[in-house]
Amino acid sequence: MSDMRIAVIGAGVMGSGIAQTTATYGYRTHCYDLSEDQIRAARELVVNGRYGLDRAVERNKISPEWARAAQERLSFGTDLAEALDSADLVIEAIPEDLGLKTRMFRRLDEMAPPEAILTSNTSGHPICALAGATTRPEKVMGWHWSSPPPVMPLAELVVTPQTSQATVDAVVQVATACGKNPVVVKENPFVWGFVGNRLLTAMVREAQRVVDEGLASKEQVDQIVVDGYRWPVGPFAMMEGASSGWGEKRSPSTAPEGAPWKRG
Ligand SMILES: NC(=O)c1ccc[n+]([C@@H]2O[C@H](COP(=O)([O-])OP(=O)(O)OC[C@H]3O[C@@H](n4cnc5c(N)ncnc54)[C@H](O)[C@@H]3O)[C@@H](O)[C@H]2O)c1
Incomplete structure (x- = not known):
């Protein structure tokens, strides 16, 4: 199991699947959302969803012990400070709204440990705009997951001119360790989509x-x-x-x- 701690921001369809994946592959993961109702729904997806842990065990994709260990590594909550406390890697998966995401990146930058890497699962908003909302643009990049996250093998990793090689290397390492095939690409901030x-x-x-x-x-x-x-x-x-x-x-x-x- 890795020592790295992952915070997933937004526990919707993608966030819950992303958190399930990182926890399954050995990362201590905390998944944050706004309400207890959303957290309940996310837990339900992770355990009983179509791509959830129980189904994976039934289909002999993972052992019952792995599923139990994944659940032990995965926590949920509605306190952003708790989610970011000692996070090494943040994966943002809140709704596809640039204003919302930009404000969230400002908060992540203020609250996450200074060395933490901040990634976004945006489907196509410019990563450089999110990086520009922070004081650590070299530690910001896109990690565009395919749906459903526990199953699809692609990790489309999106860099800006400011993303450091150390950041890219660290995210490639995590994606690979999560069973994904990373592809590192650049973005054109004037065209929507990667x-x-x-x-x-x-x-x-x-x-x-x-x-x-x-x-x-x-x-x-x-x-x-x-x-x-x-x-x-x-x-x-x-x-x-x-x-x-x-x-x-x-x-x-x-x-x-x-x-x-x-x-x-
Ligand atoms: N659904 C897909 O197939 C897919 C694929 C790749 C990327 N994406 C991207 O992933 C992101 C999330 O998509 P989704 O389909 O999971 O959306 P979703 O609506 O299912 O989930 C978003 C979650 O974010 C939460 N949220 C809203 N505001 C928040 C805030 N300020 N702080 C914390 N949580 C907040 C919501 O309560 C919700 O649970 C979007 O950017 C989307 O474009 C989606």
Whole structure:
């Protein structure tokens, strides 16, 4: 088990899954949200959710002992100071609102230990704007998790010109230790979205245009992409599946040695 302490800010769909993941892979994790109701909902997701620990045990992905240990490493609360106390790495996962996130980064900077790294799971707001709200821009970067966090292997790590190499190295190390495959990319602060979302948006937009122009049906578009380009699913099946959670089936066979979450 690592000595590093992780604070996850926001215990919604992503935050609860992120906290579950870091706790499963050995990190003492504290997950903060605004209300007891939200904390109750997050606990329920972590234990009984579709991608939760009980389900992982049932499906023989982790042992009951691992699940119990993960729960022991994971705490929840509504006190931000408690969440940040001795945190080494902060992962922010509050709603996708730049003003809200900027204000949160200002508070994180004031309250977290000076050496703590601050990351955001924003889907596309500029990381440099969040870094600019702090006095430690070299310790700020994006960690864009894919959904659902316990399952999807990508860690899209987003750096600004000010992010230090030591910060990148530390986050790459944690992501790898959490069974993820990190990809470090830069951001264009004038365009919404990082690499993954920009590619996805372009593909989905073009697929819809092809259908709107009456050139092909949704099923035909999907078939062309799958049969012609070896994509696992087409854009329409993907959008359908994203709302019903097919990501579970697509985990790779690249988990590090000894990782509790068995792939495949
Ligand atoms: N849902 C996805 O598929 C997905 C994927 C990648 C990234 N993201 C990003 O992750 C972030 C969170 O998304 P989500 O889907 O988990 O949202 P969500 O609405 O499920 O969760 C947000 C949580 O933040 C809490 N919150 C709101 N204000 C807060 C504050 N000031 N302090 C602490 N907690 C606060 C809310 O109570 C809620 O529990 C967003 O930036 C989103 O764009 C989402």
